[in-house]
Amino acid sequence: MLELYAIADGKRPAGEGDPDVVICMDEFGPLNLQPHPGRQWARVADGPGDHARPRRRRRRATYKRPHGxxxxxxxYDLxxxxxxxxxxxxxxxTEFLAFCRYLRSLHPPEVRIAIVLDNYSPHLSTKTDSRVGDWADANNVELAYVPFYGSWLNRIEAQFTALxxxxxxxxxxxxxRAQASMIRRYIIWRNTHATxxxxxxxxxxxxxxxxAKVA
Incomplete structure (x- = not known):
């Protein structure tokens, strides 16, 4: 794992069989339709205020969430x-493999890539379902798994905090649909303003x- 990051950061040259590209992958969610705490725009507090027009909208209660x-x-392509x-x-x-195929399409087939993953069961090959390992072997992909309880080693985690x-x-x-549109707009903005x-x-x-949490 650390060797892959050293190659991606240019701290050591890639050897024979080493990947040329390192991509950190993970799932973020679940994404619920609920009010999220955080900062928001509100009118400046001046005077006693008006109960009919509060300066700051209260977060609504969500006792039922029928929308799944x-x-x-x-x-995250390093x-x-x-x-x-x-x-x-x-x-x-199935969805994991479909997204891996998309990540694979970002670089030419002759470019070897490594995908950094956690040990979530759909990321693994099993005796009854070997699709993940078979796909990686057939597509010039190396799958690198972080240790158990070491998800912080996956560099995409900090990107999720920013999202x-x-x-x-x-x-x-x-x-x-509105939530997904916001996330897509953020990704576009983030890639345009990476610095x-x-x-x-x-x-x-x-x-x-x-x-620091695991130190």
């Missing part, structure tokens, strides 16, 4: 510093906190 949940499958994501209704092995901070905090989306000081600050802080 969604999940974001995301990949070679290009770009984030990719698809919002899906399920996160089973939550910039795209979801303080929101209350009326539909999954934005605010974004880099949030990502760096999140990475530091995750390392």
């Amino acid at each position: 949940v969604r999940h974001l499958m995301a990949g 070679s290009t510093d770009r984030l990719y994501g698809h919002v899906v209704a399920r996160k089973g092995r 939550r901070y910039f795209a979801l905090d303080g929101t209350d989306h009326p539909s999954h 934005d000081p605010r974004l880099r600050k949030v990502v760096k802080r999140a990475a530091t906190i995750k390392r």
Whole structure:
């Protein structure tokens, strides 16, 4: 794992059989239709206020959630510093492989890539379902799994913190379609402004906190 990051960071050259590209992949969610706490725009507090027009909208209660949940499958390409994501209704092995095929299509077939993953069961091959390993062997892909209880080693985790901070905090989306649209717009903005000081600050802080929790 650390060797892959050293190759991706240019700290050591790739040897024979080593991947040329490292992509960190994980699922984010579940994405519920509920008010998310966080900062939001509100009128400046001045005077006693008006009960009919409160300065700050209260978060509504959500006792029933009949619309189900969604999940974001995301990949963070260390070679290009770009984030990719698809919002899906399920996160089973079939959906995982479909997203892996998309990540594979981002680079030519002759370029060997490594995908960093956690040990969530759909990411693994089993005796009854070997599709994950078979696909990796047939498509010039190396699957690298972080240790159990070591999800903080996956660099996409800090990117998820930034996604939550910039795209979801303080929101209350009326539909999954609206929420997915917000996430897609954030990913576009993030890839266009990868060097934005605010974004880099949030990502760096999140990475530091995750390392400190297991130190």
